[in-house]
Amino acid sequence: MENKxxxxxxxxxxxxxxxxxxxxxxxxxxxxDVQDWDSLTHIQLVVAIEKFFKIKFTSSExxxxxxxxxxxxxxxxxxx
Amino acid sequence: MTSPSxxxxxxxxxxxxxxxxxxxxxxxxxxxxxxxxxxxRAIGWEKQLDLEIFEADFDQIDRQVLGAxxxxxxxxxxxxxxxxxxxxxxxLFYNLNDKQRKSFAYNSKTKIKNSYKIINSRLGAKLVYFxxxxxxxxxxxxxxxxxxxxxxxxxxxxxxxxxxLSTTCGDLFILDLASLVQKLGTKIAIDxxxxxxxxxxxxxxxxxxxxxxxxxxxCAANGDVIKCVIVDLDNTLWGGIIGDDGLDxxxxxxxxxxxxxxxxxxxxxxxRRRGIILAVASKNNERVAKDAFKNHPxxxxxxxxxxxxxxxWNSKIDNIDxxxxxxxxxxxxxxxxxxxxxxxxxxxxTFPLITVPDLPQDxxxxxxxxQEENLFETxxxxxxxxxxxxxxxxxxxxxxxxxxxxxxxxxxxxxxxVAKIGPFNTFDIPRVAQLSQRSNQFNLRTxxxxxxxxxxxxxxxxxxxxxxxxxxxxxxxxLISAIILEKTSDTLFVDTWIMSxxxxxxxxxxxxxxxxxxxAKGLGTKTIVGEYIPTEKNGLVKKHFPNLGFTxxxxxxxxxxxxxxxxxxxxRTN
Numbered sequence: 001m002e003n004k005x006x007x008x009x010x011x012x013x014x015x016x017x018x019x020x021x022x023x024x025x026x027x028x029x030x031x032x033d034v035q036d037w038d039s040l041t042h043i044q045l046v047v048a049i050e051k052f053f054k055i056k057f058t059s060s061e062x063x064x065x066x067x068x069x070x071x072x073x074x075x076x077x078x079x080x
Numbered sequence: 081m082t083s084p085s086x087x088x089x090x091x092x093x094x095x096x097x098x099x100x101x102x103x104x105x106x107x108x109x110x111x112x113x114x115x116x117x118x119x120x121r122a123i124g125w126e127k128q129l130d131l132e133i134f135e136a137d138f139d140q141i142d143r144q145v146l147g148a149x150x151x152x153x154x155x156x157x158x159x160x161x162x163x164x165x166x167x168x169x170x171x172l173f174y175n176l177n178d179k180q181r182k183s184f185a186y187n188s189k190t191k192i193k194n195s196y197k198i199i200n201s202r203l204g205a206k207l208v209y210f211x212x213x214x215x216x217x218x219x220x221x222x223x224x225x226x227x228x229x230x231x232x233x234x235x236x237x238x239x240x241x242x243x244x245l246s247t248t249c250g251d252l253f254i255l256d257l258a259s260l261v262q263k264l265g266t267k268i269a270i271d272x273x274x275x276x277x278x279x280x281x282x283x284x285x286x287x288x289x290x291x292x293x294x295x296x297x298x299c300a301a302n303g304d305v306i307k308c309v310i311v312d313l314d315n316t317l318w319g320g321i322i323g324d325d326g327l328d329x330x331x332x333x334x335x336x337x338x339x340x341x342x343x344x345x346x347x348x349x350x351x352r353r354r355g356i357i358l359a360v361a362s363k364n365n366e367r368v369a370k371d372a373f374k375n376h377p378x379x380x381x382x383x384x385x386x387x388x389x390x391x392x393w394n395s396k397i398d399n400i401d402x403x404x405x406x407x408x409x410x411x412x413x414x415x416x417x418x419x420x421x422x423x424x425x426x427x428x429x430t431f432p433l434i435t436v437p438d439l440p441q442d443x444x445x446x447x448x449x450x451q452e453e454n455l456f457e458t459x460x461x462x463x464x465x466x467x468x469x470x471x472x473x474x475x476x477x478x479x480x481x482x483x484x485x486x487x488x489x490x491x492x493x494x495x496x497x498v499a500k501i502g503p504f505n506t507f508d509i510p511r512v513a514q515l516s517q518r519s520n521q522f523n524l525r526t527x528x529x530x531x532x533x534x535x536x537x538x539x540x541x542x543x544x545x546x547x548x549x550x551x552x553x554x555x556x557x558x559l560i561s562a563i564i565l566e567k568t569s570d571t572l573f574v575d576t577w578i579m580s581x582x583x584x585x586x587x588x589x590x591x592x593x594x595x596x597x598x599x600a601k602g603l604g605t606k607t608i609v610g611e612y613i614p615t616e617k618n619g620l621v622k623k624h625f626p627n628l629g630f631t632x633x634x635x636x637x638x639x640x641x642x643x644x645x646x647x648x649x650x651x652r653t654n
Contacts, residue, residue: 016087017087019090019091019094039278040114040115043115043274043278043280043284044086044087044284047271047283047284047285048087056273057273058273059273059276059277062273062277063277
């Protein structure tokens with residue numbers, strides 16, 4: 001799957017989990033850029049992403065996520 | 081309601097809670113409890129409850145419970161939830177020596193008992209304590225059953241001790257987390273990744289299920305319980321159609337898929353045994369339908385298990401309406417079971433308050449589904465429950481008799497009623513608590529009491545209590561009315577006056593009033609004061625106090641003792 005498509009799908013997951021249709025993320029987006037993205041909702045986002053793409057991140061992978069781009073790359077790796 | 085996903089549930093938090101009943105709940109945990117807080121409040125919305133939740137800071141259980149002036153006590157919750165996760169418990173256990181391990185279960189139970197006592201005495205609050213998932217830690221394998229100092233052994237023992245503790249502590253409710261985790265499966269219920277990264281003891285998916293069960297307990301304590309199950313017959317209690325297939329052709333017992341229906345009937349009978357009222361609403365010839373119960377050798381339910389048997393060609397809607405009127409229960413306390421999705425839709429639309437489970441297509445899956453729905457949570461269980469169906473059938477006989485009397489007075493005399501009236505004794509306590517939790521119609525102030533609270537009131541010097549047991553020539557109706565009076569300097573305040581609707585229009589109210597009067601005279605009380613707090617369901621007693629001669633003064637009903645006269649009753653007292 002192309003990164004562009006992964007990003008679009010992750011954006012949809014953000015919209016659903018954070019209950020905000022206006023959210024627009026890009027590879028550089030971090031938690032400080034999105035209003036409701038905190039440590040709690042981060043867990044929900046990760047779980048939703050894992051379910052959607054049918055993948056599982058390891059706990060060390062999780063700690064390394066610094067922005068959306070990191071998540072997209074990790075997803076892309078898992079889908080190969 | 082099968083638990084929706086956490087994500088969908090969370091959307092409830094933005095909805096309107098304004099009209100809902102407010103109940104203060106505190107959550108104390110040694111793991112991250114934020115999702116649990118959100119899930120519980122969200123499910124509360126589904127049950128029309130505004131659960132106002134105080135969530136203690138991380139890992140503050142002891143400090144909050146033991147500290148005399150902690151945030152917990154300042155918040156004054158009605159319900160306190162304590163969740164000690166198995167992960168932390170395991171760590172604790174592994175740091176104990178053998179001697180300590182041997183008494184781990186017992187010591188843990190003692191600690192919980194002490195916390196309960198402190199909470200109960202300081203707040204009178206209910207404690208909901210989560211028990212422990214029973215997992216094998218792979219140290220002894222199955223051999224752990226033989227090793228008293230092993231973790232699996234002690235955890236199982238602790239869960240058993242918690243059960244025992246809950247039988248003596250009326251306001252302690254054990255949330256059976258062990259069963260819930262087992263049902264979902266440990267692999268799905270617990271996500272070690274998030275325990276490691278975020279101290280989350282349960283997976284996100286597990287939260288709606290746990291929250292639902294917590295709220296089920298809160299609802300039951302609040303009087304929101306199921307009292308009656310209405311069942312269809314064909315393809316619901318047996319496979320096939322009795323009218324077409326006949327006694328030989330319906331599937332029950334060993335025939336065809338009969339085993340799942342036998343299982344289902346066995347469980348329904350168990351519900352009846354526990355005090356749930358069973359009623360039949362079926363489109364069938366009455367004689368043919370009854371014949372199936374009388375003559376099929378494999379039929380598990382019998383006619384005496386049903387309080388009402390409506391098999392006829394009327395619409396199911398009319399039958400259900402009649403059942404509701406006859407039993408005098410609210411629709412929200414009823415469950416309707418039917419294999420046919422179209423029938424279920426019609427009943428759902430016509431009676432939005434009736435719970436209509438969406439039974440799976442395969443009858444073999446019904447019990448799993450229904451058990452997970454946890455429809456029959458309760459906060460009380462008394463001897464009355466076991467006799468309920470018998471009492472209702474006796475009542476039906478009374479109703480028939482009433483029809484044949486033109487004169488009401490003659491009817492009452494003919495009933496040959498005898499009452500036992502006096503203060504609450506130990507045996508009355510469970511039934512009184514249950515009446516206070518379940519009565520909605522003949523209930524002047526709708527104050528809900530737990531067994532523990534009734535026990536305290538019965539021993540309090542500030543209160544006088546009255547319990548009424550009634551018998552008539554058809555049978556023993558048991559404890560049917562309970563009154564709690566609060567003494568002040570020169571008045572007697574009616575804190576609670578509840579009565580079972582089964583004994584309306586019999587003169588029990590007058591009997592009670594006579595008794596209150598004699599108590600008041602004995603104390604030298606000048607005035608009896610009552611209060612009517614209107615609810616959706618107690619319109620029946622709007623005129624209760626004026627009918628007894630009370631007059632309204634400053635929002636309360638008052639009756640000077642000097643103006644009271646003894647009322648005529650057709651009830652003898654022992």
